[in-house]
Amino acid sequence: MTKTISGSRGLTIEEPLLFEQGSPEQCGVDLEEPPAVVDRLGGLRRKAPIGLPGLAEPTVVRHYTRLSQKNFGIDSVFYPLGSCTMKHNPRLNEKMARLAGFADVHPFQPESTVQGALALIDLMAHWLKTLTGMPAVAMTPAAGAHGEFCGLMTIRAALEDRGETRTRVLVPESAHGTNPASAAACGFTVDPIPANRRGRVDLAALKSKLGPDVAAFMLTNPNTCGLFEDEILEISEAVHAAGAFFYGDGANYNAIVGRVRVADLGIDAMHINLHKTFSTPHGGGGPGAGPTVLSAALAPFAPLPGVIHDDTGFHLVEHAVGSGRKPCGRIKGYHGQFGVFIRALSYMMSMGADGLRQSASDAVLNANYLLARLSSDLTPSFEGPCMHEALFDDRFLKDSGVSTLDFAKALIDEGFHPMTMYFPLVVHGALLMEPTESESKETLDGFIASVQGLARRAKAGDGELFHNAPEFTPRRRLDETAAARSPVLRWSPAGGNGDKK
Amino acid sequence: MRYLPLTDADRKAMLAAIGVASVDDLFIDVPQAVRRDAPVELPPHASEYEVERRLTELAGRNLVAGSGPFFLGAGAYRHHVPATVDALIQRGEFLTSYTPYQPEVSQGTLQYLFEFQTQVALITGMEVANASMYDGATATAEAAAMACRITRRKSILLSGSLHPHYRSVTATALQFSGLTVEALDPDPLDLEDLIGRVGPETACVVVQNPGFFGRIVDLSALAAVCHDEGALLVVAVAEPVSLGLIEPPGAMGADIVVAEGQSIGNALNFGGPGLGLFATRERFVRQMSGRVVGQTVDADGRRGWVLTLSTREQHIRREKATSNICTNSGLCALAFTIHLALLGEAGLRKLAEINHAKAVRLAEKLQPVKGVRLLSQTFFNEFAVALSKPAADVVETLASRRILAGVPASRFYPSYPELDEVLLLAATEMTSEADMDSLVAALKEVLS
CATH class of the missing domain: 3.40.640.10 (Type I PLP-dependent aspartate aminotransferase-like (Major domain))
Structure with a gap:
């Protein structure tokens, strides 16, 4: 219940919407008077007011500062969100991205004036190619899912070039939802592949589904159960024997960077989420970047633009004509997520070849430490060591009246962001924990103690604690059903979604 | 390494708790044939100031938009960010x-x-x-x-x-x-x-x-x-x-x-x-x-x-x-x-007025220049002109004088020769009268 008249408590202050504050006379910027001219708007000057509020700068600063205080971030809490890789975001990356020579450069300046920017993209590509052992990389995908789309488009273009029509893409049941959605966006039909009892791809089932109409097999490795696909070489051989391409979802590349080269696994295309493996900020949901490494067979079909280097300097290839390439098209405006590249490169240079390898080792060590220490109180889904994340299911909550959701919400009151819940879909009531290499042993020990304590209270029948959790957050559980039933997606003076036209 | 909190003592204690001898034992599911022991051929970890030095050097090889007269748009606009x-x-x-x-x-x-x-x-x-x-x-x-x-x-x-x-x-x-x-x-x-x-x-x-x-x-x-x-x-x-x-x-x-x-x-x-x-x-x-x-x-x-x-x-x-x-x-x-919260109703409207007025000023200054023909009858803060020479060449020449003169249409449409002389020019609140005068003077020279 609300503890104060205003609803404020401690450091968490209630904050109305922007639109419920200020007055039209207020403004948070000072602008000069425009020069007097006769307008050239052709009579299309805006007629009605926009409806924006006016706020002075101090009001705006306080508004967003208060909002920020209603968020968990990696800076403030342990954030073991499996499959999302919430690692430390170094501030050096932010400082580098704000250098005027990077931030204040226009995408269409003449090539001679952006040699540093093109060199940076080329250097970033060099790091990615060297780490993965792949000969080429498409730099423009804006996110992981966009990288999948890029890879599949490239595969489709390569198949068409060969004169082959292949319509099916095979995707494991444990895959991220983006995999089947990306395949559908490229015009493929999607065929699911079941997991075996060891949480890996069922190789026999895969082989039985491979055929002359299969364009690609998509595989996340380590997979979303946090397990390395130990039959990956047999998988890649079978996929290639069927004439199909092998797409790697690099969402979990952080577990193996510097220890395994993607090229050695027989992968033809793989996106790399720079915000996962290379520490660029998640920013509340983006922007990401998903450069996609490509095999020699797929390289000519990479989307435009690309950066090349000769003895006159760096050049942008923006058109297919005369380039010697057969691009699948253009998938993004301009030249890719340049600002994200700077941050990732700043991190890669900081870590170096040795540090990146150590990051994978520490990430895997931390996850196995959680797995080992929590195995007696929770129920691990699979036997053996895990990679960078530890997967449990809800058998330990059987008959307790506490669900995975309740358990996760109770962790919030313990000062931790919940683990990923109900994903992957191949186990019941999944709890997927990814500690990353950024966490100290002390932090993990504190988390383990909290999880153990909660598991024991759940088994002891203390259901009420879980059903009421969280209690100490700015808001308690929110009614998601009501939100979806009659969606209110914006503020308007009269309520609802504004004027119906 | 500054981003990694685990000490060797921590690692040892954690391996003991797990019950394995080394981290390599946690990677046993990786086929032996693809495990790599040697680091890849890339530089080792670096201090913060070393990374700053290398990236600042790369940034220094670009011509900063704000370092001189600047008129580029074509979908990306240089506005002031508070x-x-x-x-x-x-x-x-x-x-x-x-x-x-x-x-x-x-x-x-x-x-x-x-x-x-x-x-x-x-x-x-x-x-x-x-x-x-x-x-x-x-x-x-x-x-x-x-x-x-x-x-x-x-x-x-x-x-x-x-x-x-x-x-x-x-x-x-x-x-x-x-x-x-x-x-x-x-x-x-x-x-x-x-x-x-x-x-x-x-x-x-x-x-x-x-x-x-x-x-x-x-x-x-x-x-x-x-x-x-x-x-x-x-x-x-x-x-x-x-x-x-x-x-x-x-x-x-x-x-x-x-x-x-x-x-x-x-x-x-x-x-x-x-x-x-x-x-x-x-x-x-x-x-x-x-x-x-x-x-x-x-x-x-x-x-x-x-x-x-x-x-x-x-x-x-x-x-x-x-x-x-x-x-x-x-x-x-x-x-x-x-x-947008800082701008508000009055700020966004005024910012837009300034942008339009600056672009009109730029058009007014360019219209008398021999070899420049305004193509856009109406516009907001960006318009197209036809030059008497290929626009890409003119842009390149002006860039060597540190004037970023706009975006040539041929950059996007190389197979439309009728667009070779077309140049897009934008002005924003960041564009000064002096910037415009520099551009006009340079164009007069280059197009004569």
Whole structure:
């Protein structure tokens, strides 16, 4: 219940919407008077007011500062969100991205004036190619899912070039939802592949589904159960024997960077989420970047633009004509997520070849430490060591009246962001924990103690604690059903979604 | 290494707790043949100052836009970003949080996205908006696909006024979808007849306003024809500051409005990351792709926000989702919404007035120059001129004098020789009279 008249408590202050504050006379910027001219708007000057509020700068600063205080971030809490890789975001990356020579450069300046920017993209590509052992990389995908789309488009273009029509893409049941959605966006039909009892791809089932109409097999490795696909070489051989391409979802590349080269696994295309493996900020949901490494067979079909280097300097290839390439098209405006590249490169240079390898080792060590220490109180889904994340299911909550959701919400009151819940879909009531290499042993020990304590209270029948959790957050559980039933997606003076036209 | 907290003693104790001798024992599922023991051929870890030194050297090889007269636009605009914006977006609780799937600990992100959605709906004149997409180009492709879902038609018509990157991204994205994308030729003189091409097969017409070549068009008649034929009108906006001064697409009958939001709150960043804005009518919301925040109440009846309508999305619907999109452009949306909060009603309108007036001043100064012909009769802050020499050569010559003179149309359309002399020039609040005079003087010399 609300503890104060205003609803404020401690450091968490209630904050109305922007639109419920200020007055039209207020403004948070000072602008000069425009020069007097006769307008050239052709009579299309805006007629009605926009409806924006006016706020002075101090009001705006306080508004967003208060909002920020209603968020968990990696800076403030342990954030073991499996499959999302919430690692430390170094501030050096932010400082580098704000250098005027990077931030204040226009995408269409003449090539001679952006040699540093093109060199940076080329250097970033060099790091990615060297780490993965792949000969080429498409730099423009804006996110992981966009990288999948890029890879599949490239595969489709390569198949068409060969004169082959292949319509099916095979995707494991444990895959991220983006995999089947990306395949559908490229015009493929999607065929699911079941997991075996060891949480890996069922190789026999895969082989039985491979055929002359299969364009690609998509595989996340380590997979979303946090397990390395130990039959990956047999998988890649079978996929290639069927004439199909092998797409790697690099969402979990952080577990193996510097220890395994993607090229050695027989992968033809793989996106790399720079915000996962290379520490660029998640920013509340983006922007990401998903450069996609490509095999020699797929390289000519990479989307435009690309950066090349000769003895006159760096050049942008923006058109297919005369380039010697057969691009699948253009998938993004301009030249890719340049600002994200700077941050990732700043991190890669900081870590170096040795540090990146150590990051994978520490990430895997931390996850196995959680797995080992929590195995007696929770129920691990699979036997053996895990990679960078530890997967449990809800058998330990059987008959307790506490669900995975309740358990996760109770962790919030313990000062931790919940683990990923109900994903992957191949186990019941999944709890997927990814500690990353950024966490100290002390932090993990504190988390383990909290999880153990909660598991024991759940088994002891203390259901009420879980059903009421969280209690100490700015808001308690929110009614998601009501939100979806009659969606209110914006503020308007009269309520609802504004004027119906 | 500064980002790794584990000590060797920690590692040893943890390995003992796990019951293995070394970290290599945790990688036993990796086939022996592909395990690599030696580090890859890349430099070793480096100190903070060493990384700064190397990256600052690379940054120094670029000509900074703000270092001299600058007139580039073509979808990316150099506006002033208040210091407040950058300070606030770097608060760790914004910068280092994930997608707000746990609403109890994400009300900050959810509230600002709800406010962002409201601002986008207001400036575009639409009813609802999503929580942003990758950029203007990909948002355009999403809009075209959405129009096909709504109308159950397959034919998409792209105006020659549409940004060439938006055109090619849309054509690429939809090439294997069973939809037909017809892109009209680039159209600096506004000669194309869109109305005459709308028919019973048309799913949507996609136009840009102001157009790529600068022109502002009244779209009401086109909207009416689209609606008579059962088609939708999609309007792209590459410069959202224009919405402070000109009639918004919603008021002209648009069904979907997409935009590149970079020019409010975000630096140029060599073109990325961008910020896709996406707004539509309420009745189409369940066909809209992208993340959406909705209002609700918590267990104590207090107003709060959640991600909603997720049954459209890939993590629920998989291959049947409206799109494969899993992310938005959160931090860029935050910068946009903070800058727009600072501007407010009066600020956005005045900023737009200044931009337009500066562009008019620039046009007035250029019109008397021999070898320069103004092509755009109406415009906001950017217009096209025809030069007496190939525009790319002129731009290159002026760049060697540290004047960034605009964007030659041939950069996008090398196979249209009739565009070789066409140059796009933009002015913003950052453009001074002295900058304009430098450009005019240099052009007089180069074109004589």
